[in-house]
Amino acid sequence: MLSEKIEEALNNQIRVEAESSQIYLAMACWAEVKGLEGVANFMYAQSDEEREHMLKLVKFVNERGGHAKISQLKAPNITFKSFKEMFEKLFEHEVFVSQSINELVHISLQERDYATHNFLQWYVAEQIEEEAVARTILDKINMIGDDKGGLYLFDRDIENLTVTTAAIDNPE
Ligand SMILES: [Fe+2]
Ligand SMILES: [Fe+2]
Helix, strand or coil: CCCHHHHHHHHHHHHHHHHHHHHHHHHHHHHHHCCCHHHHHHHHHHHHHHHHHHHHHHHHHHHCCCCCCCCCCCCCCCCCCCHHHHHHHHHHHHHHHHHHHHHHHHHHHHCCCHHHHHHHHHHHHHHHHHHHHHHHHHHHHHHHCCCHHHHHHHHHHHHHCCCCCCCCCCCC
16 A cells, blocks of 8 residues: 555656656657657657656556556757757756655655565666766767767767666676
């Protein structure tokens, strides 16, 4: 059984993940109309992943006797000054999501809800990976600067981007 407090906190995270999915979908569209197909495909995939994160929480809440409440979402930014700005926003957003997960983990301990605490460890590990990916992309974009040729190559390579972190076992 979920306490009222933890149910509310999980529902808040459901909204955060749904908004993440919308934010990345908007980024995918912007990249697509700008002609960067690789970046667009990468962002469409990110958007799908965020929806998976949301659904995992939805199922968990409903299975544990709570009610996952699907809510209104904030409209995302749909245009950006540059790809650099877009990826800065992506990184900032992942840092925000990590903070939100940390807060949720904190509440699960306060509520002595060890089942939820255990469930949330997957999200803790996932955020380490997502922040690492966002940081890697931002480093590359900062290196490229305004170089059109660099952006062309980046667009070609982004779909094959692999990032290894200490927290995740990447099968090589
Ligand atoms: Fe997520
Ligand atoms: Fe994410």
